[in-house]
Amino acid sequence: MKRLLNAAFAATTGISVWAASVAHALPEQGGVGMVPAGSALAEEVQFFHNGVLLPIITVISLFVLALLIWVVLRYNRKANPEARKFSHNTMIEVLWTGIPIIILLVISLPSFEVLFKDGITPDGKQVVSRGDGQTVDFVFPNDFPESRMVSRAGHLQVILDDGSSRTVLKHKRDYTVDGWGERNLVVSLDNPAPSGTSVIIRGGRSTQNVSGCPMAKRYFDGCEKEVVLAPTMTLKVNGYQWNWQYSYPDFGDFDFFSNMLPEDQTTPELYRFEVDNRVVVPVGETIRVTITANDVIHSWALPNFTLKIDAVPGRINETWFRPEREGIYYGQCSEICGVRHSFMPIAVEVVSRPEFEAWVDSQRALAGLEPMFDTDKVKLAQAADADAAAE
Incomplete structure (x- = not known):
């Protein structure tokens, strides 16, 4: 019944939980290198x-x-x-x-x-202001715990967004900051932000290289850094002999089990990888993962995100990841947990935010809950994305 409802949902919205149009991030047959990085x-x-x-x-x-x-x-x-x-x-x-x-x-x-x-799970945040062509001073609330407060230029990003493009400003060249380590930082632009432009200020101690930085720059730490924002959602994982249970507490706490698809229901390439219910998460957002187990120790591993965390009965472990590219990523239980240990694959589908919201509402409907998002708006966004892809 659940698969029939999902099929009906796919027919009306263009989203399929079972057969996505994005590429599968599978290990290369006979390869010796690492799988493509997803973050x-x-x-x-x-x-x-x-x-x-x-x-x-x-x-x-x-x-x-x-x-x-x-x-x-x-x-x-x-x-x-x-x-x-x-x-x-x-x-x-x-x-x-x-x-x-x-x-x-x-x-x-x-x-x-x-x-x-x-x-360390990121706790960065962003403040968005509107440029008016005159204002140059913008306040960023530095209300983190004392050990995590923004105290130097590497902990802060200032971005101008005019709706069609983004410009990352450089400290001391395009703006200055007053009040490092204090409760309120004052960011002063050298030139007023044009009217209608969004002034985005991101702050936090958790930073990482911008995705796609060349290896030559990595050797000399020459990559552009970016602040990682706090999680926008939590994914709860529970390991069983021998499948996974997932729940989304931020969206009504609906849950579902994920089992390996039988060989006759998938392709030879995807057998032992594909599941009947994939995890679905939005691209470009920080995802908090909390994990435990119901019976014995399991391990939730996603090589494309270099994730591997044990699921221990009676204990909750936590990790995080931020997917940078849409696609379907596969992993496996990496802790021997019984005779069907090798039958516990993990499949995570990374989609756009509108697709994610539509998927959440479909899962809420299966759980007997009211929609959380504006489904008409989601469908319009999907249609626009489809038209853009066709062009």
């Missing part, structure tokens, strides 16, 4: 692996291989029939102690930053 934070994690760890490991492996070959050729019994006898070498002791310490520091410093970003 800016995932890009940073992948850069840390590919741009920091992999070169270091490669150099160390080649160096050790060269040493082994040299020792085998130079000090075998035939080339060196009389072995040397000595107890120690001070220089070698210093080198093989000091160099690994330096290597570990090179690895640890960027890893701490990535771990911090991944482990």
Whole structure:
């Protein structure tokens, strides 16, 4: 019945929970690299692996291989029939102690930053004002906890939006700030914002590189940074033997179970990946994920977002992600939880905000709840998106 209702909803609105038109972010058959990143934070994690760890490991492996070959050729019994006898070498002791310490520091410093970003749920916020062609001073309430207050330029973004394009202003070149670390920051533009232009001020301690930053810039920390806003919704995950239960407490607390589709109901490519009910989230918004388990330990893993968090009975764990691109992303339970452990896939569909709101109302209807959003407005937005895509 639920699938029939969803099919009817898809026919009237153009949205299908079961067969989306967006690309599937699947692992490449025979591939050795990581799956495509679906978020800016995932890009940073992948850069840390590919741009920091992999070169270091490669150099160390080649160096050790060269040493082994040299020792085998130079000090075998035939080339060196009389072995040397000595107890120690001070220089070698210093080198093989000091160099690994330096290597570990090179690895640890960027890893701490990535771990911090991944482990702390963002709490950034934004204030939107309207330019009138005269006003240059705008107030940003810095009402975060003391340890999270905006205290330097890296914690603040100022954006001008005229409705068709956005311009990110530069600190000291386009604006100045008075009151760092105080309860109210005064942002003073060098030139008044044009009338009708939105002045967007974002502040918060959680920042990340802008998505798509080239690797060459990452090496020198030259990427443009952006403030990550606080979550707009919470996704509750509950692990069972052997499926997942999802609920959306911000939208009426409706819930549903997600099971792996049988082989005869999907394609060979998607078998063991596709599910009967996907998680649906809006693109470009921060999603808080709270997770627990009903019976044994499970693990909710989404490689495209570099997410992996344990679902432990009697305990609630929390993580977050912010999808940057629409699409369907797949994961698996990554904690052996019983004989059907490999039959617990995860499918997350990232859609536009209008599509998400329409999907929420469809789920509320299935749960016997009234619509939360203006469905006519949602349909008009979808039609506009479809026309734009056709052009």
